[in-house]
Amino acid sequence: MSSQTPEPIKRVSIICSKGGLDEVLPSLIMANGARMEGIEASIFFTFFGLNALIKKTHDQLKIATVGNAALNLAMPMMGMPITMPMPTLLGAIPGVSKFASWMMKQEMEKLDIPPIGEFLEMFSDSGGHIYACKLAMDMFKLKKEDLVEQTEEVLTIGQFYERSAGASIIFT
Amino acid sequence: MATREIAGKQIEFDDEGYMTDHTQWTKEVAVVLAAEDGISELTERHFAVIDFMRKEFEANGTGPSIRKLTKQSGVPTKELYQLFPGGPAKKAARIAGITKPQGCI
Numbered sequence: 371m372s373s374q375t376p377e378p379i380k381r382v383s384i385i386c387s388k389g390g391l392d393e394v395l396p397s398l399i400m401a402n403g404a405r406m407e408g409i410e411a412s413i414f415f416t417f418f419g420l421n422a423l424i425k426k427t428h429d430q431l432k433i434a435t436v437g438n439a440a441l442n443l444a445m446p447m448m449g450m451p452i453t454m455p456m457p458t459l460l461g462a463i464p465g466v467s468k469f470a471s472w473m474m475k476q477e478m479e480k481l482d483i484p485p486i487g488e489f490l491e492m493f494s495d496s497g498g499h500i501y502a503c504k505l506a507m508d509m510f511k512l513k514k515e516d517l518v519e520q521t522e523e524v525l526t527i528g529q530f531y532e533r534s535a536g537a538s539i540i541f542t
Numbered sequence: 543m544a545t546r547e548i549a550g551k552q553i554e555f556d557d558e559g560y561m562t563d564h565t566q567w568t569k570e571v572a573v574v575l576a577a578e579d580g581i582s583e584l585t586e587r588h589f590a591v592i593d594f595m596r597k598e599f600e601a602n603g604t605g606p607s608i609r610k611l612t613k614q615s616g617v618p619t620k621e622l623y624q625l626f627p628g629g630p631a632k633k634a635a636r637i638a639g640i641t642k643p644q645g646c647i
Contacts, residue, residue: 399646399647402608402647403646403647405623406608406629406630406631406632407629407632408627408628408629481647482607482609482610482645482647483647484609484647491619492608492609492612492619495618495619495620495623496608496619496620496623497623
């Protein structure tokens with residue numbers, strides 16, 4: 371039995387690979403929370419996660435209301451029981467995803483969670499690093515100019531691992 | 543819990559080093575606590591943050607989120623991290639004599 375205290379976390383590299391509002395926020399909250407604790411932090415946006423960095427889309431991210439089996443969790447926001455399911459067919463009605471996303475943004479504001487654009491700025495200003503994945507950029511025909519100015523670099527996977535030396539890597 | 547004498551006053555701290563009674567706080571106490579956290583000089587800008595945190599704590603019983611702090615105290619995020627390197631919310635709260643912040647933002 372070792373009596374040594376575990377080493378405190380010094381660096382984290384968070385990979386954000388999905389681009390829904392509810393998928394990008396956890397990455398940002400965890401990364402920003404790391405900075406608040408004095409932990410070095412970076413986020414590597416790849417595949418659909420890149421949606422969070424695109425100037426034209428980053429403040430319009432949505433929650434998927436089709437095929438999302440956990441939407442019952444959002445029911446209390448509308449005063450309904452948490453056990454009430456959200457049928458996928460209802461979720462497919464035009465405007466439902468937009469409404470659910472709007473509702474979530476209201477709740478975010480109450481909890482002082484900033485909108486994505488402001489959150490990226492806050493994280494960057496705190497000394498956090500924002501990277502975009504080169505392969506995903508090529509796939510989606512994106513250029514660095516399409517991304518928010520806080521995007522520090524476009525990296526290959528190899529460069530991402532280099533930048534992550536000594537860090538805990540968290541995939542989301 | 544521990545009681546320490548700082549700047550001629552008996553001050554109580556919790557196990558994590560945060561003051562348990564913010565009314566015992568004075569600027570002299572802040573200077574000593576800041577030095578313990580590696581901040582050798584408290585400037586006007588430090589006090590802009592500290593005063594805002596204390597005001598928030600007195601109004602709400604808890605320190606502000608970093609977002610609220612930067613928006614309302616007039617100290618932007620970049621500067622905040624420079625003023626209190628290595629964890630601004632916690633460090634500023636300790637120096638401001640309030641309890642450890644519980645927020646995630």
